[in-house]
Amino acid sequence: MTLKSSFAAGVFLGAALVCGPVAALELKETPGLSPDLPPVAERVPSEPLIVDLEARGRTIGQHGGALDTLIGRAKDVRLINVWGYARLVGYNEDLELVPDLLEDVEVEDGRIFTLHTREGHKWSDGHPFGAEDLRYYFEDVVSNEYLTPAGLPPFLLVNGKGPTFEVLDETTVRYTWDEPNPLFLPELAKSRPPFIYRPAHYLKQFHGDYGDPEFLKEEAAKVKARSWAPLQGKKDDMYNARNVDLPSLQPWVRNRDNSDLRFILERNPYYHRVDSTGQQLPYIDEIIMTVADGKLIPAKAQAGEANLQARNLSFSDITVLKKGEKQNDYVTALWSNTKGSEIxxxxxxxxxxxxxxxxxxxxxxxxxxxxxxxxxxxxxxxxxxxxxxxxxxxxxxxxxxxxxxxxxxxxxxxxxxxxxxxxxxxxxxxxxxxxxxxxxxxxxxxxxxxxxxxxxxxxxxxxxxxxxxxxxxxxxxxxxxxxxxxxxxxxxxxxxxxxxxxxxxxxxxxxxxxxxxxxxxxxxxxxxxxxxxxxxxxxxxxxxxxxxxxxxxxxxxxxxxxxxxxxxxxxxxxxxxxxxxxxxxxxxGVRQPVVIKDVENVPLEGIYGWDPGAHFGIHRMDEFYLAD
CATH class of the missing domain: 3.10.105.10 (Dipeptide-binding Protein; Domain 3)
Structure with missing residues (x-):
C-alpha cells in the first residue's frame, strides 16, 4: 500500500501536488544559471515533483532576484535548511504527510516501509542521489560504533530492536521492523529531520572504511581532529550549513564561506520540484541572511531592510510594524502561532x-x-x-x-x-x-x-x-x-x-x-x-x-x-x-507577525511553528517569488 492511498496503513493521504504527467510538460531553462550546467531536462529527476500552484490559490511565479532576511546570530544560517523544507516526506498545509524528495512510500502493516527515490534525482553538485545514499547513512554512519557510539536513534528502534535494512535497486530501499513503527515517517518530516540519507560520494573520502589513510590523517590534522571519526562528523553537516563543500538537496545551498555576518545562499540547480508551466523551483535566485542584533531586528524590519521577516519578531512588535507599512511599502501578516500557549x-x-x-x-x-x-x-x-x-x-x-x-x-x-x-x-x-x-x-x-x-x-x-x-x-x-x-x-x-x-x-x-x-x-x-x-x-x-x-x-x-x-x-x-x-x-492563539516586502505567494493567513511547520517551510518557500 502506498502513501498515496494509505489511510488503512495509518499514514495520511498526500494531497495531490502532481498536476499531470511529466511527459506532457515542457521544461524551461532558468535564466541566469551558469552555461556550463547541463540542460534542465538532465538536471531534474525523470519524474520531478510537479506543484500545482493555482489549485492552492497561488500564482505562477518568475525567476530571479535576492531575498533579504535578518538573523540574530551566525548559527541561524542553518534555518535555510529548515525553511527550504525539502524532506523525504513532509507535511502540507493540511498537515498531511506527502512524498517530497521521495517519489513514493509503500507502508505494509505499519512496520514495512519501502522508500522509492526519484530516478535521475541529483545532489546540488550534480551527482546522483539514490539508494546508496540511504544505505551509507544506515550502514556506515548510524550503525558504525565510531560515528554513533550510542547506537541507533529512538525513531529507528521498536522495543529496542532496529530494522532489517535492504537495498532493492538503485532507487529503492526497505526498512522492516518486527512490529509497527509509527514514529518513522513523522520523524523524517521534522524541521530538523535525521537526514537518513547522506551524500555518500562526498563523505566516503572522510570515512575510515573507504578513505585513503594518509589523506584522512592530513585532513584530520587540518581541523584538529584526533581520528577519521570526528573528521567525518565535522564534514557531515546536513543541518547547520557550515560546510560549504557538502552537497545538498535543499532549494538553496551555501556555496561560499567568506563571512559570518552576511550569508548568501544560492539556488540549487538540481532541485527536484517544478511548477505546472515547466519552470524549475525555487523561483528566487538567492536568499541573503544578514546578522543583526536581535533587539534591533524589529526596527530594521520596520525600516524596510527585510523582504521576509518573522524571526526575532513577536506580538509586542505588531503596533510598531503596522505604523511603518505605508512608508516602507511592506505588509505585516499575522499568522497563527502553533504553540499550545504563548506563556x-x-x-x-x-x-x-x-x-x-x-x-x-x-x-x-x-x-x-x-x-x-x-x-x-x-x-x-x-x-x-x-x-x-x-x-x-x-x-x-x-x-x-x-x-x-x-x-x-x-x-x-x-x-x-x-x-x-x-x-x-x-x-x-x-x-x-x-x-x-x-x-x-x-x-x-x-x-x-x-x-x-x-x-x-x-x-x-x-x-x-x-x-x-x-x-x-x-x-x-x-x-x-x-x-x-x-x-x-x-x-x-x-x-x-x-x-x-x-x-x-x-x-x-x-x-x-x-x-x-x-x-x-x-x-x-x-x-x-x-x-x-x-x-x-x-x-x-x-x-x-x-x-x-x-x-x-x-x-x-x-x-x-x-x-x-x-x-x-x-x-x-x-x-x-x-x-x-x-x-x-x-x-x-497569539499572532506571529510576518513582514512581507515585494514577495509574492506568501500567505497572509498561515501557521507559524517549529514542528510541524518549519516556520516558512510548510508554506513552501521555494514557491515564493519577488514581485520586481
Whole structure:
C-alpha cells in the first residue's frame, strides 16, 4: 500500500501536488544559471515533483532576484535548511504527510516501509542521489560504533530492536521492523529531520572504511581532529550549513564561506520540484541572511531592510510594524502561532525538595494556582484581548481539539482556589498573609525565566498579584537558558515560565511527546524524561500515577497500527492533562507577525511553528517569488 492511498496503513493521504504527467510538460531553462550546467531536462529527476500552484490559490511565479532576511546570530544560517523544507516526506498545509524528495512510500502493516527515490534525482553538485545514499547513512554512519557510539536513534528502534535494512535497486530501499513503527515517517518530516540519507560520494573520502589513510590523517590534522571519526562528523553537516563543500538537496545551498555576518545562499540547480508551466523551483535566485542584533531586528524590519521577516519578531512588535507599512511599502501578516500557549507556567514535578515535590504533585494545588489566574485580564493587558485565555493544550486547528481541554480548571475563581488550599491543610499564614508550607516555610514560589521574552516578565508581575490574593508569594528570577536548564537537571528548579506545547496543532499521526515524560530537556519533569531517554540509566522512574499512565499511553502509541488507535491514545492523554492541569497555560492563539516586502505567494493567513511547520517551510518557500 502506498502513501498515496494509505489511510488503512495509518499514514495520511498526500494531497495531490502532481498536476499531470511529466511527459506532457515542457521544461524551461532558468535564466541566469551558469552555461556550463547541463540542460534542465538532465538536471531534474525523470519524474520531478510537479506543484500545482493555482489549485492552492497561488500564482505562477518568475525567476530571479535576492531575498533579504535578518538573523540574530551566525548559527541561524542553518534555518535555510529548515525553511527550504525539502524532506523525504513532509507535511502540507493540511498537515498531511506527502512524498517530497521521495517519489513514493509503500507502508505494509505499519512496520514495512519501502522508500522509492526519484530516478535521475541529483545532489546540488550534480551527482546522483539514490539508494546508496540511504544505505551509507544506515550502514556506515548510524550503525558504525565510531560515528554513533550510542547506537541507533529512538525513531529507528521498536522495543529496542532496529530494522532489517535492504537495498532493492538503485532507487529503492526497505526498512522492516518486527512490529509497527509509527514514529518513522513523522520523524523524517521534522524541521530538523535525521537526514537518513547522506551524500555518500562526498563523505566516503572522510570515512575510515573507504578513505585513503594518509589523506584522512592530513585532513584530520587540518581541523584538529584526533581520528577519521570526528573528521567525518565535522564534514557531515546536513543541518547547520557550515560546510560549504557538502552537497545538498535543499532549494538553496551555501556555496561560499567568506563571512559570518552576511550569508548568501544560492539556488540549487538540481532541485527536484517544478511548477505546472515547466519552470524549475525555487523561483528566487538567492536568499541573503544578514546578522543583526536581535533587539534591533524589529526596527530594521520596520525600516524596510527585510523582504521576509518573522524571526526575532513577536506580538509586542505588531503596533510598531503596522505604523511603518505605508512608508516602507511592506505588509505585516499575522499568522497563527502553533504553540499550545504563548506563556506557560511549568511546575517541576521532579524537584529535589521533598516538601515541594509533594505539594506540586498534589492536583488540588495545581488547580488552585490555575483557578486564581484572571486569564481574561492577562490577555487584555499583554495581548490587547486578541488571544484566547485558557490552558496549555491543543488548538482549535487540531482535529484532536475539544473545548474543555482549553477551559477545564481555567476559569477565574479565587474563592474556590482558596478553598482547595485550605483543603490541603495550608491554613496557617505569616504576618504578611502568606500561607505556610507543611514544614513551616512561607509558601514562596520562585519562578525562573530565561529572560529572553519581556512578555514573560510582564506576565509574572500580574500573576504575582493574583497569587498574593490566595496567600502565595511569587518571586520572578530572570536567569539564562543554560542556567535554568542546569537547575532543572540538579532538581533545584521549583517552577519555570516558558512557551507552551511546541505542537498545538497535532494530528493523531504525530507522536505525543509533548504530553509524556519522555524528554529530559523539559523542565516540567527532567528526571522522568532523562530516565526514559537513557533507558533507565539516569534520572528517576516515574512514580506518580498520571505520569505513569502518560508513559504507558506514549509507549502504546509507538506500537499502534491504525489512526483510530492513535486518536484514542491522544484523546486520553489530552484528557489527563486537562484533568490534572499539569502545565498552567495562560493565553493561546497569539499572532506571529510576518513582514512581507515585494514577495509574492506568501500567505497572509498561515501557521507559524517549529514542528510541524518549519516556520516558512510548510508554506513552501521555494514557491515564493519577488514581485520586481
Amino acid at each position: 506557560s507556567l511549568l511546575p517541576n514535578l521532579t524537584v529535589k525538595d521533598p516538601v515541594w515535590r509533594e505539594l506540586l504533585r498534589d492536583t488540588r494545588f495545581r488547580h488552585a494556582l490555575s483557578l486564581s489566574l484572571d486569564r481574561k485580564l492577562l490577555n487584555k493587558v499583554l495581548f490587547f484581548g486578541l488571544g484566547t485565555p485558557g490552558n496549555d493544550t491543543v488548538l482549535p486547528q487540531s482535529p484532536l481539539y475539544k473545548p474543555e481541554y482549553t477551559t477545564k480548571w481555567a476559569e477565574y475563581d479565587p474563592d474556590r482556589a482558596n478553598a482547595l488550599l485550605d483543603e490541603i491543610g495550608l491554613t496557617e499564614r505569616d504576618k504578611e498573609g502568606i500561607r505556610l508550607m507543611p514544614d513551616g516555610r512561607p509558601l514562596q514560589i520562585i519562578v525562573e525565566t530565561a529572560g529572553e521574552q519581556q512578555v514573560e516578565l510582564d506576565a509574572l508581575e500580574l500573576v504575582t498579584d493574583m497569587w498574593k490574593d490566595i496567600g502565595i508569594k511569587l518571586f520572578a528570577k530572570p536567569s539564562q537558558r543554560d542556567n535554568l536548564r542546569e537547575r532543572s537537571i540538579t532538581g533545584e528548579l521549583v517552577m519555570s515560565v516558558w512557551s507552551g506545547m511546541e505542537n498545538g496543532i497535532p494530528t493523531s499521526e504525530m507522536p505525543p511527546e509533548d504530553l509524556a515524560p519522555v524528554r529530559g530537556d523539559l523542565a516540567l519533569w527532567h528526571y522522568w524524561g532523562d530516565h526514559y531517554e537513557t533507558q533507565g540509566k539516569g534520572g528517576e522512574k516515574p512514580d506518580w500515577p498520571p505520569a505513569e499512565r502518560l508513559l504507558e499511553l506514549y509507549k502504546a502509541w509507538l506500537v499502534s497500527k491504525t489512526p483510530e488507535e492513535r486518536t484514542k491514545i491522544w484523546t486520553e492523554m489530552l484528557q489527563i492533562h486537562a484533568d490534572e492541569t499539569i502545565r498552567i497555560g495562560l493565553v493561546s
